[in-house]
Amino acid sequence: MAIGPDEEATALLALAKIDLGYRDGFRLALRTILCRRVQDMEPFDRLFAQYWKELEKAVDSKVKDDPNQRQQQKPKAGPDFNQLKSWLYGNKPTKETELRTYSVAENLSQKDFSMVASDDLAEVMQRIRELSLTMARRANRRYRKTASARQFDLPRTLRKNLRRGGEMIEIAYRKPRRNHLNIVILADVSQSMDLYSTFLIQFMYAFQTVYRRIDTFVFSTGLHHITPALKNRPFAEALRELAETTSGWGGGTRIGASLQTFADDYLSLVDKQTLVIILSDGWDTGEVDVLVESMARIKAKAKKVVWLNPLAGNPSFEPSVSGMQAAMPFLDGFAPVHNVDSLRTLDKWL
DSSP, X not given: OOOOHHHHHHHHHXXXXXXXXXXXXXXXXXXXXXXXXXXXHHHHHHHHHHHHHHHHHSOOOOOOSOHHHHHHOOOOSSOOHHHHHHHHTTOOOOSOOXXXXXXXXXXXXXXXXXXXXXXXXXXHHHHHHHHHHHHHHHHHTOEEEESSSSEEOHHHHHHXXXXXXXXXXXOOEEEEOOOXXXXXXXXXXXXTTHHHHHHHHHHHHGGGGTSSEEEEEEESSSEEEOHHXXXXXXXXXXXXXXXXXXXXXXXXXOHHHHHHHHHHHSGGGOOTTEEEEEEOOOOOSSOHHHHHHHHXXXXXXXXXXXXXXXXXXXXXXXXXXXXXXXXXXXXXXXXXXXXXXXXXGGGGXX
């Protein structure tokens, strides 16, 4: 859930107004503030209930003053507070405390997605979720100045009054900047791109509460609109089912034909407030002329078209394949997206 300092402050103010001994009131107050989407409510209620179960099993860390009571007190079975904290961060409770150390060889943020071991996939997914939520919160907290009294803007007020010797004569205000950007994602899920696309879609999943509309498509030999399947469902479950039921997932690639289908059937989703993100390595088994025509139609309607290519993370990369060369004249941005760190570069477009 996209929770930042604003949400934390509002939650604390709300909790100050209710009876903390009334657990349902406690739950409803937090849920009202922290759940921005309908699909957040079920996991919130589940985690809220599970938290109290874990807490009831935890060992009280306070040591009583009476030494006799300390000797008679038997430790309760179950996890202690370290284990509770571990559970809060999504780790399985164990009796061991692990210390994380930095290793250049195992720096997962810089490791190519295709080289990540299966044992590390869960941690990479967690890092992607954390990064995307951080960037989404930052995008959601942007403000613009306003003449009406909405929210006091201290930094701009101080700047405006510097020439008056520090006297607060002029007051500046600000209000949240409305984000009018729409995003369309076209992700290649052919055999060579399946893993990269899964990571990118997971990354963009967190931005659904920030932008007015995010539409996600996947393509290999054909194009599939998967936005409805991703809504109101856990991401991992939805993507697993899509991979099993979508024809062509993990097969060959016909980029031109897939983009032509998008231009013919879904171009109404694109306007001058839309950022189109295409993720593919550019290897196309179809006709290049079809790709050129489709890219021209998309470019004419979109605000910007950005192509993300995981192969571009290689310093010696050159867009030599025919599909990539055909698309380059129609792009406003081209960047690698091959590891967690490379996802940060999307911030300049998002």
